[in-house]
Amino acid sequence: MKVFLLAKDRDFDQEGKLPPNEADLVRDLELEQIFREMAAGDKFILAIVRKVMLTSLCDPAEIIYRQEVLRECIEKPEIIREIYDLALETLAGINKVSFLGVGFFSKDNPEITLHRAVQQLKYLETMLKRLWDLANKYRLEFHYPGFYRFFRMLREELDEEYFEAIESHLEQLGFMEGVLVSAELGEGHKGKNYTLLKNVESKQSWIRRVASPVLGRSSNTIVIPERDEPGFRALEELRGRGINSAANAVARSSDHVMSFFSNLRYELAFYVGCLNLFSALTRKGEPICFPNPLPKGGPSFVAKDLYDPSLSLRLSDRCVGNCVNADGMPLVMITGVNQGGKSTLVRSVGIAQLMMQAGMFVAASDFSADIRDALFTHFKREEDKEMESGKFEEELVRMSAIVDQLTPGATVILNESFSSTNEREGSEIGRQLVTAMLDSGVKVFFVTHFFDLATSFYNDDSRPALFLRADRKDGGGRSFLLREAEPLPTVHGNDIYRKVFGTEP
Helix, strand or coil, rough: CCCCCCCHHHHHCCCCCCCCCCHHHHHHHHHHHHHHHHHCCCCCHHHHHHHHHHCCCCCHHHHHHHHHHHHHHHHHHHHHHHHHHHHHHHHHHHHHHHCCCCCCCCCHHHHHHHHHHHHHHHHHHHHHHHHHHHHHHHHHCCCCCHHHHHHHHHHHHHCCCHHHHHHHHHHCCCCCCCEEEEEEEEEHHEEEEEEECCCCCCCCHHHHHHHHHHHHHHHHCCCCCCHHHHHHHHHHHHCCCCCCCHHHHHHHHHHHHHHHHHHHHHHHHHHHHHHHHHHHHCCCCCCCCCEEECCCCCCCEEEECCCCCHHHHHHHCCCCCEECCCCCCCCCEECCCCCHHHHHHHHHHHHHHHHCCCCCEECCEEEEECCCEEEEEECCCCCCCCCCCCCCHHHHHHHHHHHHHHHCCEEEEEEEECCCCCCCHHHHHHHHHHHHHHHHHCEEEEECCCCCHHHHHHCCCCCCCEEEEECCCCCCCCCEEEEECCCCCCCCHHHHHHHCCCCCC
């Protein structure tokens, strides 16, 4: 049995590695706030949503498959949580059953292994029946491929004949009538090839069982005296060898069913996290949409009312959304006033790309973008007492690490990079890096205060680019809207001076 709710043809790779720049992505895009909201205090969900969101899908068909599963989760959240709670209950209960009555005995004993596995399977059979009941109850309410296949699989593989067969096998594995074992003589007249046989005569009438000592035994029967302890130990050893293969087979069957419930919990945990985030954003009236993932190829990024969900979760009011039309634009250069929403915009760009390629909804009213192979961020860092070098060297070291990992088809978000040096040097370094990235097929979003850098690209007609500028109201206020406009030689620092000191600089 396979869950296949995060992908249509495989289980999610729980042991897969996160991208090497995971820490920078989480820090620069302020993802921890989103993860915490999705987890709602559950450490397991926290780990899952972090893993899935940072492990991007690169096939539009796979993204759409996951989107469709999420759509039905949003439409029927109570059903999803009911199934998820059943998986939680199953995995919590199996630990109690596993050691019931056998906790003080050796786990290497085949009899103990068999007993434990049988008890587990009996418990798991009960839980499978409950899951099967849910599949029959809700199967007509789901129509997209993910849940449709899941419920059909449960109904087809867990039919009445399946449960009857399980109950019959588990009853026989209790060996209430004794154990029937065959063996062959090996070297030195030692037994080998022990095989557990089905006792076809086990269903004796109670009269025959009571009368059997009186009627006599077969001439091949050996009776061990009551005080013959070595004889009893030898008999137990023969019994253990006979049931060893059965014990291992039943244990594997139990592990298989537990693995199914474990995968079910794992994959549904991601969707439960998405439900938590969806509720938090829509409760505030924030827009959300399911994005249109475009195949790899020409660069595209088109968004309407795009906002930063991490910022929204921290504010009591709604965020200001921005429209970005960078279809066919490998470079988006963002300039304008201080504290005008530039960093917030590029964070929302990175978060939207990650959410789309995780198969999630996006924090916008409309969104489409091409699939990117990787996402990198290079944001300005504040002074750190633990730094072993200057800020400019630290920036270059981080940039070098990004360049070493870059491949065509990646996206790089630069936020006030190289601002720790002067404009002439910072502009030249930024210009050479961005030019090399664009020539290599890398998409670049760049927030900068360097007028020389921005205008050099603005005046270069050979490179398609979008130039956005943070809006400034009359009197120096901030609207946090960014509009398509050419770079200006000022960032209106006087506005901040007046705000802080209350006088003209």
